[in-house]
Amino acid sequence: MSLAELICPAGTPAALRTAVDAGADAVYCGFQDATNARNFPGLNFTPDELAASVAYAHDKGTKVLLALNTYPPAGKVDLWRQAADTGALLGVDAFIVADMGVADYIARTHPGVRLHLSVQAAASSPEAIRYYCENFAVKRVVLPRILTIPEIREIRKEIPCEIETFIFGNHGLMVEGRCSLTNYLTGQSTNMDGVCSPASDVEYKRHTDGSMSSQLAGFTIDCFGADEKAGYPTICKGRYTAPHRSEPYYAFEEPISLNLSRLLPDLVEAGVHAFKIEGRQRSKSYVRGVVSAFRQAVDDIRAGREANIADLVALTEGQKQTQGAFETKKWR
Amino acid sequence: MSAGDDTLPRAADLGTSVLARLSCVIVQPVLTRVVRRVAKQHPSLFSRLGPHQGTDFVIDPVELPFALHLRPDPQALVFRAVARNAAPEAGATIRGKFMLLLELVDSEEDGDAAFFSRDLEVTGDTEAVVRLRNALDDVDGSIAEETAGMFGPAGRAILARLRRAYPT
Amino acid sequence: MAVNDMTKLTLGPIAYHWSTQTRRDFYARVADEAPIDEVYLGEVICSKRAPFHEADLPATIERLERGGKTVILSSLAEVMLKRERKATADLAAMEAPGIEINNAAGLFARGKRPHRIGPFMNAYNEATIAWMAGRGATHVCLPTEMPAPAIAAAAAAARELGLGVEVQVFGRASLAVSARCYHARAHGRTKDNCQFVCEEDADGMPLRTTDDRPILRVNGIQTQSESYIDLLPEAGQMIVNGVTHFRLMPQAVDMVAVATTFRNVLDGTHSLIDGEQALRKLCDGISFSNGFYHGQAGYRRIAAAAAN
Numbered sequence: 001m002s003l004a005e006l007i008c009p010a011g012t013p014a015a016l017r018t019a020v021d022a023g024a025d026a027v028y029c030g031f032q033d034a035t036n037a038r039n040f041p042g043l044n045f046t047p048d049e050l051a052a053s054v055a056y057a058h059d060k061g062t063k064v065l066l067a068l069n070t071y072p073p074a075g076k077v078d079l080w081r082q083a084a085d086t087g088a089l090l091g092v093d094a095f096i097v098a099d100m101g102v103a104d105y106i107a108r109t110h111p112g113v114r115l116h117l118s119v120q121a122a123a124s125s126p127e128a129i130r131y132y133c134e135n136f137a138v139k140r141v142v143l144p145r146i147l148t149i150p151e152i153r154e155i156r157k158e159i160p161c162e163i164e165t166f167i168f169g170n171h172g173l174m175v176e177g178r179c180s181l182t183n184y185l186t187g188q189s190t191n192m193d194g195v196c197s198p199a200s201d202v203e204y205k206r207h208t209d210g211s212m213s214s215q216l217a218g219f220t221i222d223c224f225g226a227d228e229k230a231g232y233p234t235i236c237k238g239r240y241t242a243p244h245r246s247e248p249y250y251a252f253e254e255p256i257s258l259n260l261s262r263l264l265p266d267l268v269e270a271g272v273h274a275f276k277i278e279g280r281q282r283s284k285s286y287v288r289g290v291v292s293a294f295r296q297a298v299d300d301i302r303a304g305r306e307a308n309i310a311d312l313v314a315l316t317e318g319q320k321q322t323q324g325a326f327e328t329k330k331w332r
Numbered sequence: 333m334s335a336g337d338d339t340l341p342r343a344a345d346l347g348t349s350v351l352a353r354l355s356c357v358i359v360q361p362v363l364t365r366v367v368r369r370v371a372k373q374h375p376s377l378f379s380r381l382g383p384h385q386g387t388d389f390v391i392d393p394v395e396l397p398f399a400l401h402l403r404p405d406p407q408a409l410v411f412r413a414v415a416r417n418a419a420p421e422a423g424a425t426i427r428g429k430f431m432l433l434l435e436l437v438d439s440e441e442d443g444d445a446a447f448f449s450r451d452l453e454v455t456g457d458t459e460a461v462v463r464l465r466n467a468l469d470d471v472d473g474s475i476a477e478e479t480a481g482m483f484g485p486a487g488r489a490i491l492a493r494l495r496r497a498y499p500t
Numbered sequence: 501m502a503v504n505d506m507t508k509l510t511l512g513p514i515a516y517h518w519s520t521q522t523r524r525d526f527y528a529r530v531a532d533e534a535p536i537d538e539v540y541l542g543e544v545i546c547s548k549r550a551p552f553h554e555a556d557l558p559a560t561i562e563r564l565e566r567g568g569k570t571v572i573l574s575s576l577a578e579v580m581l582k583r584e585r586k587a588t589a590d591l592a593a594m595e596a597p598g599i600e601i602n603n604a605a606g607l608f609a610r611g612k613r614p615h616r617i618g619p620f621m622n623a624y625n626e627a628t629i630a631w632m633a634g635r636g637a638t639h640v641c642l643p644t645e646m647p648a649p650a651i652a653a654a655a656a657a658a659r660e661l662g663l664g665v666e667v668q669v670f671g672r673a674s675l676a677v678s679a680r681c682y683h684a685r686a687h688g689r690t691k692d693n694c695q696f697v698c699e700e701d702a703d704g705m706p707l708r709t710t711d712d713r714p715i716l717r718v719n720g721i722q723t724q725s726e727s728y729i730d731l732l733p734e735a736g737q738m739i740v741n742g743v744t745h746f747r748l749m750p751q752a753v754d755m756v757a758v759a760t761t762f763r764n765v766l767d768g769t770h771s772l773i774d775g776e777q778a779l780r781k782l783c784d785g786i787s788f789s790n791g792f793y794h795g796q797a798g799y800r801r802i803a804a805a806a807a808n
Contacts, residue, residue, distance in 0.1 A: 071624040179675065285441055
């Protein structure tokens with residue numbers, strides 16, 4: 001059986017301490033710039049904050065993974081290299097990378113630090129994963145949320161590295177690292193700038209009937225009736241019309257979150273080494289609630305008990321949850 | 333989660349009365365002390381606000397007779413109670429039930445979840461609100477408890493009673 | 501615009517599920533009439549569509565080569581299923597024609613043998629391009645969303661390494677790919693049970709916002725821009741900056757005329773203003789954009805700073 005490590009999000013030093021205290025085996029975080037895919041306003045770590053946070057985490061036996069999982073545009077690669085150098089200096093336990101140039105730099109310059117392949121690299125086949133393992137000595141791959149459990153089991157047999165899968169949180173629909181939707185409407189790139197529906201371009205409008213519309217850069221993404229639950233103002237969770245769909249419909253996906261709490265034993269059995277909780281942009285309250293619930297569940301599974309996961313639906317987007325592609329390929 | 337799915341009460345008519353103005357006068361000294369103390373205890377809060385230290389936030393606890401005006405400028409901190417019809421033009425407005433807002437300040441409640449459930453409303457500059465949320469979320473401990481503590485056992489008793497009155 | 505016989509025009513792979521007959525006619529015209537130097541063939545978007553066109557491939561290649569075009573086969577952007585893995589491995593095993601790789605699974609299978617890097621490979625910077633060149637890449641198509649300064653820096657680095665550098669200058673931008681088929685979803689089906697409904701939309705299925713603004717196009721698992729990218733006004737600057745190949749993506753318009761327009765302006769036989777007017781006429785009712793190039797929202801149309 002795999003170790004079933006619990007990998008938890010940390011958007012701020014306080015959230016990091018919360019995750020550590022709630023039982024995270026590892027936390028992942030990023031700097032306050034474009035080098036990571038949650039480059040959101042007011043979020044993330046200064047080098048000093050990371051130094052103190054690494055000390056706090058290591059003191060309690062928790063690992064710190066540094067996300068450097070965006071794609072540097074030509075001419076700006078140094079920012080990513082410096083971030084890697086700083087991370088190595090501060091003693092992070094692994095880098096989470098997507099770009100081959102960044103991976104190559106770290107593999108050569110900091111061979112002592114583990115490399116994890118970010119979901120942003122979109123490696124969804126044994127061959128793609130082996131490419132990164134053989135060339136950059138990647139030790140773990142974070143799988144895209146598009147594979148069924150039998151498919152994960154098959155991949156596990158053919159790759160030389162560990163597998164990490166998302167088990168809870170925002171349910172990205174598009175292949176990560178290949179999405180320019182935000183850039184198309186806002187001029188800020190998910191891959192190069194680390195943003196997705198940047199808050200600076202988001203506007204909510206209240207209407208007299210109690211409904212609320214969300215706009216991104218002036219484009220209406222959705223309009224929620226007075227009694228409807230809301231979601232993030234991301235393009236892939238918006239409602240649109242099509243020639244034969246005159247009523248607005250969720251063309252890509254409705255506001256919904258991934259929750260694999262019921263599938264944890266199957267994932268362990270399929271050879272998954274680590275469970276990732278999404279949500280560096282979420283609050284300490286979310287981190288506390290989700291991490292403690294999954295800590296308990298993973299401990300139960302490790303001890304051979306039946307896992308009884310707390311109800312987390314209140315924390316989910318649109319207050320709805322799904323097992324997505326993990327449960328059935330009909331999702332596709 | 334806040335109990336009940338009832339929509340937020342319409343606050344517009346609430347905040348204009350004589351009562352509103354009177355309430356503002358009464359709570360103002362408290363607010364001033366609170367915000368100065370929080371700013372002193374948690375200076376790192378301001379760096380996460382970035383360019384929005386100068387933004388006017390209107391925090392609108394829908395069931396109270398007044399709204400709150402916050403401008404988190406470390407040089408000239410503003411935190412005052414205002415009658416709704418006297419509120420400044422807001423860079424960003426945050427509306428919700430008072431207890432929810434209090435819990436958000438203390439990270440006992442998740443802002444995104446409250447937004448998804450429609451218990452929390454955000455209008456105006458969304459980035460300003462996200463920055464304020466992230467700045468407050470990085471504060472360890474409870475600002476509410478600290479505030480209550482400023483007023484001794486009586487303050488803590490009031491906070492406890494308040495929490496019991498709002499089942500969550 | 502300066503005379504630039506050296507800059508090559510390429511025709512990207514057809515993104516849509518055009519019928520076999522449409523494809524035959526399309527490539528026959530391209531072979532005979534289009535001033536295009538290089539043509540990319542093959543299914544990049546959906547592996548389910550590939551069997552419809554595979555039988556025709558040898559004849560199409562032969563036809564295009566007879567017309568003086570260089571043919572390159574493009575690999576799938578998304579590789580997950582057995583048939584996708586096999587298709588990628590088979591393509592990587594080919595000696596001729598040249599291949600363009602769009603997924604790391606293809607890089608794995610190709611080893612150090614020569615290949616081109618496709619726009620889905622995320623070759624955003626000089627470090628990545630240098631890495632790829634060291635593993636046999638001879639040519640790189642940059643990601644469509646890259647802004648001008650990054651294109652210039654990437655092109656300079658790639659040229660230094662002896663690589664060809666390609667940028668998409670015409671057609672809808674690929675904005676996202678997914679494991680889920682949005683054409684099937686729109687028709688209440690799943691990907692496995694899609695009945696190839698995407699065939700109905702030769703230029704993508706338009707999505708509009710609830711306030712009736714055109715925004716995106718759905719093409720099976722791919723999401724595209726509503727607007728066509730048009731970088732004809734920016735072509736001169738890109739040539740100066742080292743871009744060697746301009747890619748035209750096949751849309752449901754007269755692509756021979758589109759290619760001719762680009763060629764004429766590049767060769768200096770037509771003015772940019774005439775060229776732009778011609779494109780406008782050819783793509784009636786379609787909005788043009790160049791925002792990505794100018795570092796702004798991709799859908800925007802930025803007036804050229806200095807047309808020449």
